[in-house]
Amino acid sequence: MAGSTHTVSNQPPPLTGYDVFTGDRVLTAAVDRHTAPGVIEDVRGELAALGRAAGSAQLQEWGAQANENPPTLRTHDRHGHRVDEVDFHPAWHRLLGKGVSGGLTAAWSRPAGQVRRAAAFVVWTQVDAGNLCPLSMTHAAVPALRTDPALAAEWEPRLTSMVYDRELRPARLKAGALFGMGMTEKQGGSDVRANTTAATPLAEDGTYELTGHKWFCSAPMSDGFLVLAQAPQGLTCFLVPRVLEDDTRNVFMIQRLKDKLGNRSNASGEVEFDGTWARRVGEEGHGVRTIIEMVAATRLDCVLGSAGLMRQAVAQAVHHCTHREAFGAKLVDQPLMRNVLADLALESEAATTLALRLAAAYDDGGEQERALLRIAVPAAKYWVTKRCTPVTVEASECLGGNGYVEESGMPRLVRESPLNSIWEGAGNVQALDVLRALRREPMALNAYLQEVGAARGADHRLDAAIKDLLTELADLEGVEGRARRLTERLALVLQGSLLVRYAPPEVADAFCASRLGGDGGAAFGTLPSTLDLASVVNRARPEA
Incomplete structure (x- = not known):
């Protein structure tokens, strides 16, 4: 029976029915900045269509359904034959199909491909971050496969296809294919040179038989996988197809799916190789060198994914506070809440601006830009992904008790937020990678x-931060113990430089004061009250 003692009031409407791309001023400005005039209209039109889909009530519901109904492992069919298949809720397939058709795997073959895809990645993360994993793996596999022209010719057209073909069958029969990855083993973790999976050469040149176990295999339902194994000449990269050319299943035993904190819609599993057929990618003993471009691409996706999660968290918080009234005024107009929202918005804008700048460097491809990526990608991966969790938690608090309730969507963002910091090398791995670049690659x-x-010269706090950074870089003796601090400063100075050049003055001023000038606290909501915080918050409104 419906109660009649009260009517519902002072509750914000759901944040649906809006264009996630066009309603994001920071993202649209970055796309405009990094896209050539000849293709910008096509890029913006495509991203707006994806943004409208992402902001629709229907797709938001699909995202919730995919997470409420996580994948299940089916090891055998009803007759007892081993099949090792992963079953997903229909919502997962609908979202993955739209992600493929939206160009999330097609960057390598399109004008402004990396920037276009990066913006789409930020948009699509805000529907469901889980289905971005196979999209990321598939995208990142292309540069690794290009080390073998024959393999690239066979697989690249399918990996960059905008057709989602979910059936398991030989690659030659597929209109589109997805890739996963398996590097991590129990005994080694990030130390992949400790891997024990063995690769034994077969009679046909370039083919091997794999025996071993992978502790984490991303997207185990995929059509193919890039894996690392020990060949006679050392650690080597291999392509493991799920289905062989004679239409038989390759030996790919999924022992179990991981029960993860977040990323619930996506499958991650442990797999066993026992006489598994594989094709070598690159030279024997050069496995890390072969797969490093894939790792770099997926690390950038970690930055993009965290930027997308932060953007959605901030959008929800600003939307709620714009409509919610307390103590006689809208929450967004109350000074302390405005300070919190502005602080969150700064973090989101800095993440998005940096992520799109790195994507533009990939599009450029020149020597200078490649050198920049060598330091900027691990530094950004370290810092942006670490900022994601506190941003989503604080944004949830802006909704009060509603933000702690599942149907608000905020708990899903919170659970998702630590993943990108762990995936593709946790914080220490990124900081040590930055040190390697500093020591070995002066061009970087x-x-x-x-x-x-x-x-330089545009903001005195940025100038001072650059000077302090140069002092720190001049003495790398015993630097490993302070590698995290150095990496953080590299990322913050780069973000500050980008915002000073490209963001409105009120945004750059607030960022430099709080992140570089020391005029901000450890918690969000401690910005100097003299700043133009209302403009910063207004810039972050999703309805704009």
């Missing part, structure tokens, strides 16, 4: 300094 540091130096 030169490219970084030229990038941040483009804004």
Whole structure:
């Protein structure tokens, strides 16, 4: 029976029926900035269509359904034959299909491909982050496969296809294919050189038989996988197809699916190889070198994914506070809440601006830009992904008790938020990678300094931060123990430089004061009250 003692009031309407792309001023400005005039209209039109889909009530419901009904493992059919298949809720397939048709795997063959895809990645993360895993793996596999022209010719047209073909069958019969990855083993973790999976050469040149176990296999329902195994000449990269050319299943035993904190819609599993057929990718003993471009691409996707999660968290918080009234005024107009929202918005804008700048460097492809990526990608991966969790938690608090309730969607963002910091190398791995670049690749540091130096003289706090950074970089003795601090400063100075050049003055001023000038606290909502915080918050409104 319906109660009649009260009517519902002062509750914000659901944030649906809006264009996730066009309603994001920061993202649209970055796309405009990094896309050539000749293709910008096509890019913006495509992203707006994806943004409208992402903001629709229907797709938001699909995202919730995919997470409420996680994948299940079916090891055998009813006759007892081993099949090792993963079953997903229909909502997962609908979202994955739209992600493929939206170009999330097609960057390598399109104009402004990396920037276009990066913006789409930020948009699509806000529907469901889980289905971005196979999309990311598939995208990132292309540069690794290009080390073998024959393999690239066979697989790249299918990996970059905008057709989602979910059936398991030989690659030659598929209109589109997805890739997963298996590097991690129980005894080694990030230390992949400790892997024990063995690769034994077969009679046909370039083919091997694999025996071993992978502790984490991303997207085990995929058509193919890039894996690392020990060949006679050392650690080597291999392509493992799920179905062989004679239409028989390859030996690919999924022992179990991981029960994860978040990323519930997506499957991650443990797999066993026992006489598994594989094709070598690259030279024997050069496995890390072969797969490193894939790792770099997926690390950028970690940055993009975290930027997308932060953007959705901030959009929900600003939307709620714009409509919710307390103590006689809208929450968004109350000074302390405005301070919190502005602080969150700064973090989101800095993440998005940096992520799209890195995507533009991939599109450029020049020597200077490649050198910049060598330091900027691990630094951004370290810092942006670490900021994601506190942002989503604080944004949830802006909704009060509603933010702690599942149907608000905020708990799903919170559970998802730590993943990108762990995936593709946790914080220490990224910080140590930055140190390797500083020590071994002087062009990388030169490219970084030229990038941040483009804004010198525009803000005294940025200038001081660059000077302090140069002092720290001049003494790398015993630096490993402070590698996290150094990596954080590299990321913050780069973000500050980009915002000083490209963001409105009120945003750059607030960022430099709080992140570089020391005029901000450890908690969100501690920005100097003299700043133009209302403009910062208004810029983050999703309805704009």
